[in-house]
Amino acid sequence: MVQAYGADTGNDRTGPQRTGSGSRFRDLRDKWTRDPGIWRRGIVLALCAVLLTLVMAFHAKIPNTIGNLGSLSETFLPWIGAFVPLLLILGLVRRSATALIALLLPIVVWFNVFGGLLTDKSGSGGDLTVATHNVNADNPDPAGTARQVAGSGADIIALEELPARQVSKYEAALAERFPYHSVQGTVGLWSKYPMSNTRPVDIKMGWTRAMRSTVKTPRGDVAVYVAHLPSVRVKLHAGFTANQRDDSADALGEAIADERLDKVILLGDLNGTMNDRSLNAVTSQLRSTQGAAGNGFGFSWPASFPMARIDQILVKDVEPVSSWTLPSTGSDHLPIAARLKL
Template sequence: MTQGYVQDATTDGPASPPASAAVRRFRWQRDGMWRRGLVLAIVAVGEALLLLFHSALPNRVGNLGSLLETFLPWLGASVPVLAVCAVLRRSTIALIALLLPLGTWLSLFGGLLADKTSGGGDLTVLTHNVNAANADPVGTARAVAASGADVVALEELTPSAVPAYAKALASTYPYHSVQGTVALWSRYPLHGVKPVDIKLGWTRAMRAVVTTADGRIAVYVAHLPSVRVKFDAGFTAAGRDRSAEALGQAIAREPTRGVVLLGDLNGTVNDRALAPITSQMRSAQGAAGEGFGFSWPARFPVARIDHILVRGIKPRTSWTLAPTGSEHLPVAARLQIATGTADSAARP
């Protein structure tokens, strides 16, 4: 029997080829795009809450609050990752939820991304944790001297390394004082030099009055105790926190109007444990720097634990220097000792 071929009357021409699997995979369909990615949306909201209410995370268990605040800016690094995941999941709700952590992060740290440096200033200061295990103290000292700083603070000095630093810096800085493991070198005369008790049992902080051409300022140098992250104890920072409290009290009692704190505080300005210090001083990097100014570790800096903090003095610019033989980067700032702020050089 002969069979006839009948063309579908509803088809004007050859049937269109089906959409490829790849096209179907990435096509955003109305049904389901609001239901997909709920987990991603929840993660995004949770991150926004951490950023917004980080101070509410208690320190009672393992100092988790301080640990989070030490690396708080890095929470923003997860936003691009979550965005890619949301696109792959074709999740509208996840993409909308990501606006929360993005907006919160920008409100907290967006100002740091702008270039706030300005010209002027009459005093350049530098601080550097030179590392007790530094194999090239002479090279480190030469790098410090070449920075052009007027006042230099060094931390983690060992008795065996002090002569090398003193010899290499002598021609640039005629005035200096070493107190325990911290020291101050200056182009200008030093007065009232004394150690500062930060409740350690040995000297890791000092204070001196520097008499510049524009007035007298009090300069503090400090190296707060190290912190550790331990599996069984969390973020161990009790010693650091006690020292921060003692240092904050010493600075609060300082009668000189213009005050500069130079040193390794083993914490960031976001860390609530440093509030006894940061509540009465401001960061030169935050006020006059560009970016976060991370200083540690030197090979791939992830946190700024080396600080230049000021009270009664205006920062003009702040920056980090090239690596030396230390695991910390040197940090420097140009300061303006405003008339009527620093004590007059003529005062007793």
């Protein structure tokens, strides 16, 4: 039998078939735009996005009168950005245009505040390499830790939280590379260059956790400070217990303000970040090597999962060239180092 022209053969292809990602995108777009609740849903998510924005933009206005809440928020301020992906997912699940548009606010503010830290600002050259490390009083391998920090090529090393029973181990491990050193209380300074006018610095703690020394470098004298400010805790009944640290920071700031040498380097564990307004007595006089010449945030604590940079290398009338963190040791802090131009 001869089939008539135009009869159905079972392979009709007269209409184009819309398949693929483009078609799925259009279907999704049409579904969203025809949804009458797209603007009404997600109001709570939008308010959360606005709240994140306000905390980042106006963190200095959060009062410290209740549990040092302002300092607590400033310590972990970069991590506020971690809530953005969560809000994004929830906004997509809720199919809320309001929430997604509001989410642009914290994204813009976060990049405005912290975007500069994401670029590599490190350079080459420099005259002096310095390193600092809170070695942890319970460090199981003092000698190995000391050798590892010295392996960074540092000309000057500051160590904090030195227990008296282990000082000799650190001294023995560093003696060959660093002919000059001094230990004051629980902090110590080792140098390849001569040291003079070395003395403890009173930071209002009742025992010595800070010191100062003049280091005679090939480029001239530099005042080097080593400090370990008091620890802070977060307690449900008391909030962010940082009052003793704040008092010590003020005392350290006074000592640095009275310094007669122009070039100043501060090495140590400040138990606070550069964003924390309670460290203004110190940070208003010095600048961070990580912010000026680092690559990324340079978080140093805790070593197992670094969340904050509370170990600092700060300078005055000295040009930072590069700044970095060193590999983990037996401590709960990471060592940090910087290359400086005098």
